[in-house]
Amino acid sequence: MVWLVFNVHLPSPAELEREIDGFGWGAWLVFIGIYAVVALTPIPVTVMAVSGGLLFGAALGSLLSVIGVLLGCWGGYWLARALGTDLVRRVLGSHADTVESYLAGAGFEAVVVLRLMPGIPYWPVNYGSGAFGIDHRAYLAASVLSVIPGQISLVALGAFVANATWYNGLTVGLAWATVIVLTILASRRWRTAARENKNSQDPEPT
Structure with a gap:
């Protein structure tokens, strides 16, 4: 993964648009495949989501990006x-203990919050959830x-750049408002779940 970060050039949105358009009817599958590979690595997924909006518009781009x-x-x-x-601890490096502490005891809520917060990459959450025992069903439900x-908020930005209509602008505003509201609600549930888990693990007073 470190080698990929420093040696693999991820095309700009304009380059991706030219390359993917050349696949014709298979462009959808190519885009999904490239996005899945990028999401496996520490490469930020933002450029792919924005490219989805540039290439396919807000609605279809959001579906393919998700x-x-x-x-x-x-x-x-x-x-x-x-x-x-x-091995995952070595990959996460100095962030391993932080990721584990965030995910411990409040897996579903933690995954939701970490996914929603702008600036936090997806890959530590992916690998940390798998390595530190987050239940698969809870992880998948929280991720969805x-x-x-x-993704809609990022794709809508790309769509707005490509076509600055009121519809795309409204989509951007509503998507980001939803992200903010969900982040606040999930953060509160996360703190509550983590506190309850801590209390349940504390020994009873004698």
Whole structure:
């Protein structure tokens, strides 16, 4: 993954548009495949989501981006399960303890919050969830719930850049408002779940 970051050039949105358009009817599948691979690595997924809006518009771009990023997240989870906790800890480096502490005891809520928060990459959440024992069903449900508004907000930005209509502008505003509201609600549930888990683990007073 480190080698990929420093040696693989991810095309700009304009370059991606030219390359993917050349596949004709298969452009949808190519885009989903590229997005899934990017989501498996530490490469930020933002450029792919924005490119989805430039290429396919807000509605179709959001659908394809959500499918692609969920496939990549799901693959990262199972890859971490296969690699084992020790190896994933080395991959996460100094962030391993932080990721584990965030996910411990409030897996569903933590995944939702970490997915929604702008600036937090997906890959530590993917690998941390797989390595630190987050239940697969909880991880997948949390990912689906939180990925959709986040991806729509980014795809809508790309669509607005390509075509600055009131519809695309409204989509951007509504998507980001949804992300903010869900982040606040999920953060509160996360803190509550983590506190309840801590209290349940504390020894009873004698």
